[in-house]
Amino acid sequence: MPYELNAVVGRFDLLRSETAGMRDADVVPLRRGVGLVPVTPHLLAEPMLRDWSRGGPIAHVEADFHGGVGHQSAAVWRAGAKVWGPAHTRDFTGPREEWPINAALALIDVVVEGSEEAAPHDLFQELGLGREQDMDGWRSAGRTARWAATYEATRHLQDLCLARGPLSREEAETLLRTWAAEQDAGAVTAELTCCVTRRNQSRPSGVYFLPRSLFLLRPRGLGAF
Incomplete structure (x- = not known):
């Protein structure tokens, strides 16, 4: 391959x-x-x-x-x-x-x-450098990950997309809020500028991403980078 x-x-x-x-x-x-x-x-x-x-x-x-x-x-x-x-x-x-x-x-x-x-x-x-096979895959993974503010939130959002496929705005927000609560987050802010699920045309395998959402999740104790 x-x-x-x-x-x-x-x-x-x-x-x-x-x-x-x-x-x-x-x-x-x-x-x-x-x-x-x-x-x-x-x-x-x-x-x-x-x-x-x-x-x-x-x-x-x-x-x-x-x-x-x-x-x-x-x-x-x-x-x-x-x-x-x-x-x-x-x-x-x-x-x-x-x-x-x-x-x-x-x-x-x-x-x-x-x-x-x-x-x-x-x-x-x-x-995990073997996870993607080409630059289109890495760029898609980067677009998916850009909307979470911390490393931990970014990894969790990425895992959700890999496990569940396309997510609506409501699904993504709910899942991330639930995750943040489980991490003992205090006040969690989820600021969504535009969260619509669309297919990444460069990936015919059917991988989706959230192109214009912004999740600012900072669980207590993890700190800000």
């Missing part, structure tokens, strides 16, 4: 903060508090990556596979400078932790919860 990825990866809260107000930038929640910004022609520029990395380490990762043959590349920025890479490979016979994307993820401090520090891990799989 073909696979395509071109994205910036870093802490979810860092990427949310750096992309605030950028029209073409959406942050997809991954596991372990990590986020992914699908790259567009307007987004990827070295000065931008340097600026973003001042708030924390980030990696630019790329992969392209067809028929089991392909390549990976990755580079890491930290404190306003490129500190590693770009590294490229078409040879995947070596240890997985040495493949460019896994090596870059380790360098931006992605860790597996509860694991021994020395144990090798496939961080690509641990974060």
Whole structure:
């Protein structure tokens, strides 16, 4: 099965903060508090990556596979400078932790919860980078996730869409309010600018998203990013 990825990866809260107000930038929640910004022609520029990395380490990762043959590349920025890479490979016979994307993820401090520090891990799989198969899928996931203010609310909204398919405004609001109450949320604000469910024409498999809703959910104790 073909696979395509071109994205910036870093802490979810860092990427949310750096992309605030950028029209073409959406942050997809991954596991372990990590986020992914699908790259567009307007987004990827070295000065931008340097600026973003001042708030924390980030990696630019790329992969392209067809028929089991392909390549990976990755580079890491930290404190306003490129500190590693770009590294490229078409040879995947070596240890997985040495493949460019896994090596870059380790360098931006992605860790597996509860694991021994020395144990090798496939961080690509641990974060869920195989969940989507192409850039259309990642951009759709980003549009779905943009409307929740916290990492936890974003992940929950994403899970709801994956599990239930298309959601009406009323269904989404009710489910998110219920979730927030279960998380011991205090006052929960759900501000909806326009929440209509429509099909994402770029995904013939029938995946839907909520294109213009805004859920500001900040459960007590989780804090604001």
